[in-house]
Structure formats: C-alpha cells, structure tokens
Amino acid sequence: MIGYYISLALRSLRSTPILSALMVAAIAVGVGASMTVLTLNYMMSQNALEHKDDVLFAVQLDSWDVNKAYDNANEIPWQLTYKDAQALLRSDIPTHQVAMHRYGFTVELEDSAIRPYTADIRVTTRDFFSLFDVPFIYGGTWEKTADGSPMQVVVLSKATNEKLFSGENSVGKTVVLNSQPFTVIGVIDTWEPSPKIYDVNNSSFAEVESLFVPFGLHRKLEIYSWGNTNGWDSGEEGEGYEGFLQSESVWIQFWVELSDSEQKAGYESFLTAYIQGQKDQGRFERPLKFALSKPSEWLVLNEVLSDDNRVLGWVSLAFLLVCVINAVALLLAKFLRKAPEAGVRRALGASRNAIFTQHLIESSTIGILGGIAGILLAFMGISGIRYLAMGQLDTVARIDWVMVAAAIGLALIASLLAGLYPAWRISRTNPSIYLKTQ
Amino acid sequence: MLKMHNVRKSFRTDTIETHALRDFSLEVKEGEFVSVTGPSGSGKTTFLNIAGLLETPTGGQYLLDSEDVSNLNDRQRSRLRNEKIGFIFQGFNLIPDLNLFDNIDVPLRYRGFNAKERRKRIEKVLEQVGLSARAKHLPAQLSGGQQQRVAIARALAGEPRFLLADEPTGNLDSLMARQVMELLEFINEWGTTIVMVTHDPELARRAHRNIQIVDGQVCDLRTLTEQPEAATA
Amino acid sequence: MLELQPMLSALWRNKVPALLISLQLALTLAIISNIVIIIQERIEKIGRPTGIAVEEIIAINVMAIPQDYDMIGAISADMDLLRKLPLVKDATVTNQVPLSQSGSAGTFYTQPNQKVGGENSNRYNTDPNFINTLGLKLVAGRNFTNTEMQYYDPSEIRDVNVAVITQQFAENIYPGQDPIGKPLYDGDSHPIEIIGVVERHLGAWVDWSKAGNVAFFPIARNTQDINYLVRAEPGKRDEVLKTLVEKLSERDPQRVIKTRILSEYVARSYAGDNLMVKVLSIVAATLSFIVALGIVGLTIFWINQRAKQIGVKRALGATRSNISRYFLVENSLIAVTGIALGSAAALIVNQYMVRDYSQPVLTLVPLSICALLVLVVSLTAALAPALRAANISPATATRSV
Numbered sequence A: 001m002i003g004y005y006i007s008l009a010l011r012s013l014r015s016t017p018i019l020s021a022l023m024v025a026a027i028a029v030g031v032g033a034s035m036t037v038l039t040l041n042y043m044m045s046q047n048a049l050e051h052k053d054d055v056l057f058a059v060q061l062d063s064w065d066v067n068k069a070y071d072n073a074n075e076i077p078w079q080l081t082y083k084d085a086q087a088l089l090r091s092d093i094p095t096h097q098v099a100m101h102r103y104g105f106t107v108e109l110e111d112s113a114i115r116p117y118t119a120d121i122r123v124t125t126r127d128f129f130s131l132f133d134v135p136f137i138y139g140g141t142w143e144k145t146a147d148g149s150p151m152q153v154v155v156l157s158k159a160t161n162e163k164l165f166s167g168e169n170s171v172g173k174t175v176v177l178n179s180q181p182f183t184v185i186g187v188i189d190t191w192e193p194s195p196k197i198y199d200v201n202n203s204s205f206a207e208v209e210s211l212f213v214p215f216g217l218h219r220k221l222e223i224y225s226w227g228n229t230n231g232w233d234s235g236e237e238g239e240g241y242e243g244f245l246q247s248e249s250v251w252i253q254f255w256v257e258l259s260d261s262e263q264k265a266g267y268e269s270f271l272t273a274y275i276q277g278q279k280d281q282g283r284f285e286r287p288l289k290f291a292l293s294k295p296s297e298w299l300v301l302n303e304v305l306s307d308d309n310r311v312l313g314w315v316s317l318a319f320l321l322v323c324v325i326n327a328v329a330l331l332l333a334k335f336l337r338k339a340p341e342a343g344v345r346r347a348l349g350a351s352r353n354a355i356f357t358q359h360l361i362e363s364s365t366i367g368i369l370g371g372i373a374g375i376l377l378a379f380m381g382i383s384g385i386r387y388l389a390m391g392q393l394d395t396v397a398r399i400d401w402v403m404v405a406a407a408i409g410l411a412l413i414a415s416l417l418a419g420l421y422p423a424w425r426i427s428r429t430n431p432s433i434y435l436k437t438q
Numbered sequence B: 001m002l003k004m005h006n007v008r009k010s011f012r013t014d015t016i017e018t019h020a021l022r023d024f025s026l027e028v029k030e031g032e033f034v035s036v037t038g039p040s041g042s043g044k045t046t047f048l049n050i051a052g053l054l055e056t057p058t059g060g061q062y063l064l065d066s067e068d069v070s071n072l073n074d075r076q077r078s079r080l081r082n083e084k085i086g087f088i089f090q091g092f093n094l095i096p097d098l099n100l101f102d103n104i105d106v107p108l109r110y111r112g113f114n115a116k117e118r119r120k121r122i123e124k125v126l127e128q129v130g131l132s133a134r135a136k137h138l139p140a141q142l143s144g145g146q147q148q149r150v151a152i153a154r155a156l157a158g159e160p161r162f163l164l165a166d167e168p169t170g171n172l173d174s175l176m177a178r179q180v181m182e183l184l185e186f187i188n189e190w191g192t193t194i195v196m197v198t199h200d201p202e203l204a205r206r207a208h209r210n211i212q213i214v215d216g217q218v219c220d221l222r223t224l225t226e227q228p229e230a231a232t233a
Numbered sequence C: 001m002l003e004l005q006p007m008l009s010a011l012w013r014n015k016v017p018a019l020l021i022s023l024q025l026a027l028t029l030a031i032i033s034n035i036v037i038i039i040q041e042r043i044e045k046i047g048r049p050t051g052i053a054v055e056e057i058i059a060i061n062v063m064a065i066p067q068d069y070d071m072i073g074a075i076s077a078d079m080d081l082l083r084k085l086p087l088v089k090d091a092t093v094t095n096q097v098p099l100s101q102s103g104s105a106g107t108f109y110t111q112p113n114q115k116v117g118g119e120n121s122n123r124y125n126t127d128p129n130f131i132n133t134l135g136l137k138l139v140a141g142r143n144f145t146n147t148e149m150q151y152y153d154p155s156e157i158r159d160v161n162v163a164v165i166t167q168q169f170a171e172n173i174y175p176g177q178d179p180i181g182k183p184l185y186d187g188d189s190h191p192i193e194i195i196g197v198v199e200r201h202l203g204a205w206v207d208w209s210k211a212g213n214v215a216f217f218p219i220a221r222n223t224q225d226i227n228y229l230v231r232a233e234p235g236k237r238d239e240v241l242k243t244l245v246e247k248l249s250e251r252d253p254q255r256v257i258k259t260r261i262l263s264e265y266v267a268r269s270y271a272g273d274n275l276m277v278k279v280l281s282i283v284a285a286t287l288s289f290i291v292a293l294g295i296v297g298l299t300i301f302w303i304n305q306r307a308k309q310i311g312v313k314r315a316l317g318a319t320r321s322n323i324s325r326y327f328l329v330e331n332s333l334i335a336v337t338g339i340a341l342g343s344a345a346a347l348i349v350n351q352y353m354v355r356d357y358s359q360p361v362l363t364l365v366p367l368s369i370c371a372l373l374v375l376v377v378s379l380t381a382a383l384a385p386a387l388r389a390a391n392i393s394p395a396t397a398t399r400s401v
C-alpha cells in the first residue's frame, strides 16, 4: 500500500510542478537558513570539557577597586593578579591547578633555513596538559620546579613540530625563542577545543597556541601578557618589572580540578581564608567574593554565544515557522483542489486513514526534497558566513554529521507538521458533497 | 440484502435544520433491481449515501446483509463499501489525472489485491463495457456515455453484490442512456442487486420495482413486475 | 458596490487559508520590523566617521628577536627611514593600531588623587607625527613636540606632562568648558595638561560604549614589540606596502616584521556587524519573497476554485475591474488583519530583543514603514492573479466545471 501512496504522491507532485517546486523551495530555504544559524550557534555552544564539567572550575577572586565593581556579569574580574595566582598555587588541595596567560615570542631554529616568525605562546604551570586532557605524542610536561624557577623548556603543538622538525620526535632538540635557547620536552597531539574554553577572554574562536612554556620564566624574561591586562590602582604601582608583578593588575587565568564535593568545600574554605588574610593586610577591600565556575557555566558567563548569535537563532527559527505556515497554506490549497478525487476514493472504499496517509506521504516527500535542498543551502550559508567573518569563525563555521542529521530531521518534522493539518482536513471532508451532481 | 427501519437524517446549518429523511423504511431483496424516483430535494441522494455507507443516519436502523451497520467505525464502513458496494454517479466522477486502467485500479488497490489479480479484473470489466482498446486513455478523451461505462466498469471491478446508481443517465442523451440501462440490466441478470435513482419514467418502469420518495419518506409502492413478494415498508 | 458583506462571509468560509496568509504576513512584519532596526543601527555604526584616513594607512608590527633589544634606538632609525621613503606622507610609532579591537585604556579624573567618577578613555602612546599620519584634524590648541617625547622602559614609572584628546572626550570630562590648559589625573597627584583637541577619532575598539573617547600621549616604551603606522600618498598605499618589510629588514634583520593595511583591520573589526547586516538583509528579502510566492499561489488557487462564480458574475454584468478589485480588496482585508496582528507581535518581540539581547528599540516610524512594505508586497503578489481573474470568460458560467 505504501508503494501505491508513494506513486500517487509522485504523480501528484509532477502534475503541479510549479506549486511543488514552490513548496520544496519554501521548506528548503527555511531549513537552510535555520540550519546555517543553528549550526553556528551549536558549534559555538560546544563544551570541549564536557566530560570533566563536574570537576573543573575557573577561579575568580574579587580583588577589584573598592569604589567600583568590576564591569561584567558576576562583578568579579575575569583574571587574577600575579601575586594572588602565586598564593593560590601554594595550595595542595586541588588535584590539578593551572595559572596561565597568553604571550608571544619570535621563533627560530639554529642553523636552519626557516625564517624567524612570531608565534602565540601559552605561559602556564605544568598541570595545563593533565587538567585539560591534552594528549602528548612525544615526551611530556615539565617538572614542578619549572613552575617556580626559570627553566628554558618548551612543549610544541603538533603543527609547530611539523613546521620546525617535520613531525619527528623532537624531544631534546633546541628551539630559539626571543633569541633564548629552549629545550623541547614534549609535543602534543592535535587538540583544538572550540570555543577555546580555557581562554575565552582573548577571542573565543582563535586557534590554540603553538608553544607552551613554564610559569617560572616571568622574572627572567620580563614577560607581560599578550591578553588583557586590567588595572584600577595605577597610583600604587611599584618600580620596575617586580612592581608590575606585585601590582593589582589582573592578567592571570586560573583553573583548578576538584575531584569531589568534599575537595571543593575544602578549596572554598581555603579561598575564604586567603581573602580574609589579605583583607587583614588591607587588600580585597570589597565584600568577600569569589567564584568557581564549571566549564559550562564559564561559557555562559563569558557570553561566548553572543546576543547577536541568539538573535540570529530566533530570527532563523521564526523564518522557518513562516516557511512552514507557507507550506501549510499551499498544501491545503493543493489538497482541497483535489478533494473531489479524495471523495471518489472514499466512495470506492478508501478509509479516512488511507486518505490521510496518502496525503501525509505526499507532504513528507516534499519535506525530504526540501530537507536535502536545505542542507545544500546550509553548506552555502556556512561558507558565506566564513567569508563574511573574515576567518574569525573558521573553527566553528562547519557542519558535522550531527547537524546534517538534524537538518534532515528538521525538514521532515517541518513538512510533516505542515502536511498534518491539510491531510487531516482532506481526510475529514464528507465525500458525499463532492459526488453530488453539479 | 438491505433493510432500513425508521431511518432519519437531518442536516443542521446555522439557521435551519433540514430533515432530508424522516422515518424512512425500506427493504431491498438480493437480486432486485429497484428504481427510485421523486422530486428534486426529496432525499433520494441522501438515501443512496446512507445506503452506500457514505453518510451515517441521524437515527433509525440500517441492516446490510442482516448486519447492523449503523454503528460501525470508518475503517469497517470503508471495508464494506469497498467489498460489497459499487457506486455510479450522474457526474461520472472519474479521476481526471488517471487513465482508464488506473481509474478502475483504485478500488482494487484499497481491496489489497496483488498486481496480477488487479490486471485480470481490470481487463475483464473493460471488456464487459467494451472499452478494452482505450485502457490508456484519460477520461477527458472519452464521450459522456463512454465515461459512464468506465464508471460502471470501476464499480463492477470489485465484484460488488450491491450497485448504487444516482441518476446514471442524467447527463446522457437517450441513446446512450438506453445503452447504459441495458448494461445495468445485464449486470443485474448476473445477480447484482441494483438501486438506481432516475428522473426518466421509462427507465424507472424497466426496473423490477419502483419506489417514490417524497419529502424524505417512501410514499407509494407499486409492484411493476411479477415479483413473488413485494417489499414491505 | 464593494460587496463587503458577501466578501466577509466568503472569507469566513475559507477562514483557514485566509488566516494562514494573515499569520504569515503578521510573522513577516514582526520579524522584518525588528530586523530593519537592527540593520539600520549596524549600518549607522559601520558608517560612523573614524576621524582618520583609513584607506591610506598601513600598520606595521615589529617584534625584536633578541631579548635585550634597543627598541628605542630602533624606533628613531625606523622613523627616519620610513618618513624618507618615496610616496610616504608620514609615519608614526604607536602602542596600538587604530580600530583593531586591541589596545589600551585608562580612567581619567579632573581632580588630583580622585578615585571615583572618572571618565574612561582609550590611550595612545605615540609621537608628534600622529596627527599628520592618522589624518586627524587639530581643532584647538597645539600638537606635542619632539622635546616633549619620553622614551623609557616598560617597567619604569614616568610622569607624562601633556596630552592631546578628542573633542568627545573633552566634552565628557570638561562639559561646556574650554579644555585647553586643563589637567587630567590618572588617580595620582600628577597633572597632565591638555594641550590640544582633535576633532574626532573612534580609537582602538569599535564596539566599546566609550568609543570616541581618546587621549594621545607623547610616549614610546622600550617593549619587545611595537607598532608603526605609515601613511602613503593617496592611491599609493599598495605600492608602498610592497617594499616596507624588505626595507625595514634590510636596516636591521634582528626582528620579525608584519604588515597589514588598516582597512583590513577595520573590515575585521566590523565583520560581526557586517555579518549581521548581510544575513539579516538576506533573511528579510527571502522572507518577503517566500510570503509573496505563497500569496500568489493561494490567490491563484482561490480564483481557480471560483472560476465558475467569476464567470457567472461576469455574465450578470460585472466589469473586469469589478472582478480584480474584488480580489484586491479581499487581499487587503487579509493583509490588514495580518498587519494588525504583526504590529502587536513586533512590539512584544522587540521588548524581549531590547531586554535580553540589547537590541535597539522599535519606534512607530520604522514599524509603519515596514507595515506599509508588507501591505505593498501582499498587494503586488495578489495583483497578477487578480488581473488574470478578470480575464475569465463569462462563458465559463455555462460550462460545467
């Protein structure tokens, strides 16, 4: 029977090619537009640390100006001061903890034809790789002493290792950063969290840094941040680089791994005690406040999915709704025009269900065609967005299989919804009125 | 075969209630050829629609083959319609997009016959109505009389025991009307019960029995042939 | 004449299709009116005057390779070199690239040691050539001089004595006063004298709420990397760009040099807004188109269904224009219903847009314009089928359908 319905649907679609094309186009455009935008929003809402969402926390401390709260959603600075980061690192409560920031070096190799170039660097404590589950191909992270005293060692990204050492095991070799020799101690595998969850302060969709160096190098190399450095107490700053390190400027990002609620409670009381202690020394003049945010909460707090993205999401859904209503109207028109035929079929023994199924299959056919065309449109839409964003959204503007399946599903649901009422309506009409002599 | 007792049908529109049938009682025996006459608007079509299970009565009892069909659901009614009943309309009601073969195929599809069985039956009925050569034509390519013969073929394809015809000759000239009538008589001789609404007194007389509907009721019964037993009201 | 009563009852019998069209028009109006104000806002934002000669400027980033590089010496030598290049109008050194979304800011006060109630401003550390290089217009006071320049290490604390600021910043920090000679404080007791005012400059960030508040200081610091801006003669930018890296590397190979034209920075900074404008425009256009097609389809269907009636009316003496007018009036009735619903929906949706997504407020003027637009789209879509209906022959009446 289904075969019969399908052949009827195809025959019916072919008998009104323009109307059919119109309906397929309406569904395709609706699905294409919403898939384009929803794909983008879906990719932007990805949480690369989902599997550790319950144990990882971004740390914020309210060390800000007593006269004015920090200007963000939870009114706590995104980053920590250097001295607070150093103090927190002394805690042995967290399973892992990371203090870090973005930086840049010039990169060259001794006796090499490779021209010197500038590269993004992450200056971090050794736990970065274990806390964020970064896989290594060769070697591993540095020793703990490197987080406190200067050791010129470096971990390379896979791409950098390809570029400098053609992908060989480069552990033990030397890379020259800002004319200082650094020894390679590890190479990480491909690792591209997007959004760049561990650092959403500096463009959330940027690429991962290409080199990683220890946190103990600051004083030796007078390292400043290449990310945001925000201050409020410009008057108090002391002389020299040490003055900068001891200042109230915030520029260090801090994450901890706390494996269970007990550990978390312990860490919270540690933070409370620390802030109290600082208050006694005249710092932290604002009301005692800190925050531990899970990765999922951190993404929301940082508005990684911007208002504009949300607006586009709603617009595209409303757009799809209009397309569906459009398809409902056209299908209704089409089905009602064929009502006499349905009446004859009823008289010849077709049940209401048979009529309903026949027409629903016709609308699903439109949905499938619309869905397929919609996916093609979505691919075009996505590349259009990559072009318009000038490369700034390349890591998120792509379609994966989940989204392809979702697009087909969406198209089917849309057209089934669109076909439901007209098919029901036609199956309900009294056949006798169409059989009357005119 | 068919037995209606005190069947009522009323149509309610926003302002008035029309009683199309009131206390309508009738019995049709297996193998009978009954003609139905009456003024326009008297309820003839309504009677046929109810008899053919296209509409449900507002009240009363309707037995088809001794089975009470007043309370069947849509699926059961569709099944009965498909297996036992054939329809012929004044307006032919062929599906314009389908050729003759596919038009006749429609009820057989709903019956669930396999392709071979369907082909066999379609070819047989087309032969019976003398249109075998035109199986691939569209309805629009036929004359009115030919179209009505296709409609009859379509009604016969499922081998119904009960044929309902609503003014089957109303749109035809007298020659064609006679041809259609002869076809119906032929079908009746092979055992199919026929109820035919007509305005043509000559055709009405050719049936075994004529009933008159006036104002939604059977008004007068006259036995036209020597049927052993006249139906009772 | 207008047969409004029979028209309404005919519509009532076809209420579902009619309602579906109204609903589409309503949603379209709700969407489009909210889209239009967003587009309008973004276009205005992108079109704001930058105050500088964007098309003639090249930005250069110089990063020293050695750890103890003498950046200050390099700056003087590079500036000499750049300013002498053919087709180069001028060059300057700066801590940030204009309109690049990356830069430095500070809070400034009118009183010494003031801690609250300051005004935020973007801050440039640059040299006296910035006015000419950026193409700024000095509207009051004077530029700073070479002797006022301070060169020092980033870890050093030095008091800066003079500043040039934008008119907008001047009006915000000294409303209604002549800013020349007035002091700026950055939280301590040392006054910075405002010596000049430039007409306007947006600064480093295009999205910042204080964009346009800019202060320029005569400072160059001995950092590992520094930015230069080069202004070419009009139309000669690309020619100048070709030789820059080579010339600078030739002078001193101990650095990594990157160049990019300023217009590309600007395009990147506005890419998000540009994307919104493009995507929303496409949505608005396709939406109108789809709805129009839907109306065409449905009107044709209706007319086909009523072909016989139309024939009868014609046979009974209705003129062609009577028939077309009937369908157009019918369409207007549907459209007006949709517009009423849509206006209400647009205003409700807009409240959420303003509250939750910080989008602009929808006022009556754009709403009315969009409503009119929707009406025009609807009537245009109905026009062709309505005219075709008028061509239905009165003879149709005598033929059975």
Ligand SMILES: Nc1ncnc2c1ncn2[C@@H]1O[C@H](COP(=O)(O)OP(=O)(O)O)[C@@H](O)[C@H]1O
Pocket: A433, B011, B012, B013, B018, B019, B020, B038, B039, B040, B041, B042, B043, B044, B045, B046, B047
């Ligand atoms: N669907 C309907 N709605 C309202 N009234 C109807 C409907 N169908 C038939 N009628 C009314 O029922 C009466 C009988 O109609 P019908 O059976 O078609 O008459 P006939 O076929 O004898 O001309 C008429 O008065 C007609 O107006």
Ligand SMILES: [Mg+2]
Pocket: B044, B045
């Ligand atoms: Mg009748």
